[in-house]
Amino acid sequence: MPREINSVAVAGGGLMGAGIAEVSAVAGMPVVVRDLPQFLDAARARVEKSLAGAVKRGKIDQAKRDEVLARITFTPDPKDVASAAIMIEALPEILDLKVPLIKELDELVSSGNMIGTNTSSIPIAELAGQVQHPGRVAGVHFFSPVPVMKLVEIVIALDTDPETADTAFAFAAPSATRCTRSLSARSTRCRRCSCRWPPRAGSARSPDDVSTPTTSSRAS
Numbered sequence: 001m002p003r004e005i006n007s008v009a010v011a012g013g014g015l016m017g018a019g020i021a022e023v024s025a026v027a028g029m030p031v032v033v034r035d036l037p038q039f040l041d042a043a044r045a046r047v048e049k050s051l052a053g054a055v056k057r058g059k060i061d062q063a064k065r066d067e068v069l070a071r072i073t074f075t076p077d078p079k080d081v082a083s084a085a086i087m088i089e090a091l092p093e094i095l096d097l098k099v100p101l102i103k104e105l106d107e108l109v110s111s112g113n114m115i116g117t118n119t120s121s122i123p124i125a126e127l128a129g130q131v132q133h134p135g136r137v138a139g140v141h142f143f144s145p146v147p148v149m150k151l152v153e154i155v156i157a158l159d160t161d162p163e164t165a166d167t168a169f170a171f172a173a174p175s176a177t178r179c180t181r182s183l184s185a186r187s188t189r190c191r192r193c194s195c196r197w198p199p200r201a202g203s204a205r206s207p208d209d210v211s212t213p214t215t216s217s218r219a220s
């Protein structure tokens with residue numbers, strides 16, 4: 001069963017983090033975006049520009065744009081993310097940046113709440129291994145540009161809690177027309193092994209059949 005998701009926090013308001021914040025707010029959730037103080041204005045500007053484009057293309061009206069923007073708070077303070085029901089990190093793809101952040105989040109984010117990562121290439125187990133309870137970490141891999149791409153890949157490790165995986169799906173579902181589920185490989189040679197979720201009718205692989213991954217890895 002997924003945990004209730006009534007608020008979202010995003011670490012890193014860059015290309016992907018700003019997009020994740022936007023789609024979460026469009027889905028109706030209050031969102032906190034944490035970035036370094038000198039990059040907060042840029043994070044807000046990214047969301048504003050994207051929403052302006054959506055208004056221009058007739059996807060949303062001005063009132064909806066204002067409503068969505070009002071749901072997003074930009075902060076430099078790590079403590080402001082502590083109470084979010086789901087935390088998504090979207091720092092640059094640099095392990096030495098992500099590891100200290102994951103450790104910090106482990107201290108800050110209420111125990112039991114999930115920590116998601118938008119990493120494209122770092123094995124989930126490598127990040128999950130940095131926290132006290134690795135089962136609460138999963139990959140929630142959005143594609144760029146987030147407000148346009150309707151595919152979200154949920155990436156789990158062998159010791160990801162089922163509740164964490166369910167929560168990741170529940171979080172991604174309002175923004176996606178298709179979610180896939182992948183098993184993150186422990187080996188860095190095979191970054192992740194994919195199976196389709198939900199499975200095709202008649203497929204031998206079920207959503208829970210992740211213990212025997214295929215050997216094909218793919219780049220995103």
Ligand SMILES: NC(=O)c1ccc[n+]([C@@H]2O[C@H](COP(=O)([O-])OP(=O)(O)OC[C@H]3O[C@@H](n4cnc5c(N)ncnc54)[C@H](O)[C@@H]3O)[C@@H](O)[C@H]2O)c1
Binds near residue numbers: 118144
């Ligand atoms: N760019 C893509 O097309 C794409 C697609 C899918 C997944 N991803 C993944 O998404 C993640 C983010 O990529 P991006 O392209 O958005 O990167 P980006 O460089 O655009 O944004 C990263 C943000 O993190 C902020 N940041 C750095 N250190 C921080 C800290 N300690 N605390 C808070 N914020 C901090 C930066 O200021 C910046 O705003 C990466 O893991 C990447 O692999 C990227």
